[in-house]
Amino acid sequence: MRIALTTYSTRPRGGVVHTLALAEALAHRGHEVTVWTLGRGGDAAFFRAVDPAVEVRVVPFDARDDEPVGDRIERSIRTMAAAFEPGGHDVVHAQDCISANALFAALSATGPGASPPIVRTVHHLDDFTTPRLVECHRDAIVRPDARLCVSGAVAAEVTRDYGLAPTVIPNGVDAARFARAAGLDGAADRARWRARLGRYVLALGGIEPRKGTVDLLEAFALLRADHPDLSLVLGGGETLFDYRPYREAFDRRAAELGITPVVLGTLADDEVPSLVAAAAALGFVSTKEGFGLAAMEALAAGVPVVARNLPVTREVFGDRVTYAVDVPQIAAALAAAVAGASPVDLAAGRALAERHSWARAAAAHELFYERVVERGGDGGQTVDLTDRHPARRG
Structure with a gap:
């Protein structure tokens, strides 16, 4: 054909x-x-x-x-x-x-x-x-x-x-690519990210309303009170639309909270798997999604995911991620994830990614x-x- x-x-x-x-x-x-x-x-x-x-x-x-x-x-x-x-x-x-x-x-x-x-x-x-x-x-x-x-x-x-x-x-999803980044072959690349960023919560997709980035920022401010060593890292962000007012509001709120997020912008494709695999958790708090490819890639790498409780995330991920509906719940779920106390089965998350x-x-x-x-x-x-x-x- x-x-x-x-x-x-x-x-x-x-x-x-x-x-x-x-x-x-x-x-x-x-x-x-x-x-x-x-x-x-x-x-x-x-x-x-x-x-x-x-x-x-x-x-x-x-x-x-x-x-x-x-x-x-x-x-x-x-x-x-x-x-x-x-x-x-x-x-x-x-x-x-x-x-x-x-x-x-x-x-x-x-x-x-x-x-x-x-x-x-x-x-x-x-x-x-x-x-x-x-x-x-x-x-x-x-x-x-x-x-x-x-x-x-x-x-x-x-x-x-x-x-x-x-x-x-x-x-x-190219699950094998992210699984490799989380294994022995990816150890050096993960170490480079951690040397540069320390321990971090990651979000992919840029700073825009649909991604719920301001909510993630507010949740990170609550999380950081007990985890001062953590940084908030934002990757990606290529878009056709003009989200400058939202970005300005994000920057103002970050300054008010005393947070300096690491904004990586658009990344080289071969950098993404190790960046994901080195993260302590992925914040996936979009207000609207079609599927959730970034979250599925994180599961393939064995990284715990905190997702907004939406019909689509429930459908796609089932019990393989932790759900939250507001800023306090996002903060609490991230706190459990970065402490290694996430209630989800990470092996089941990897298996789910492999099936897609x-x-x-x-x-x-x-x-x-x-x-x-x-x-x-x-x-x-x-x-x-x-x-x-x-x-x-x-």
């Missing part, structure tokens, strides 16, 4: 990580896979090397620091639409609302029935306020020929808000694509992924 996957950035965000890992796993199954993306700020390649079995097409996109977010999104859609080549694909699969809307524009010129079906993975629902962005977000859910979600919780939100029933295919393989996710996507191509879409209903030919799946 000839498959095009599209994403909006070359830089490390959950949807981009998902796109590359899925593309490679599909290529390993013998499919012809092309990944299309926008190269922002001069980027000519993704944040990590991509298996040469996957063709990568990076569309140049000039960055404008003073450009409003809405204008930047509109220009992103136009730029990718103008560059995308629809010919030669059996299915095209968008991982975000920007690339989905770009596909609508690019394929609209091919005529009815001449274009391949468009699939969209809805990782989570966003809360836009401007009318054009609300429309863009809605179109990217309603207009595709078929929809996927990485968790049943998000699929239920799509059903509630749009009357559609996406098919659920959970995320994969990209090979399994790719096999499910393959079945989904076949059904969608046969039917021309999903009809707004969940697609049955029961394999009629298990022997040929490998």
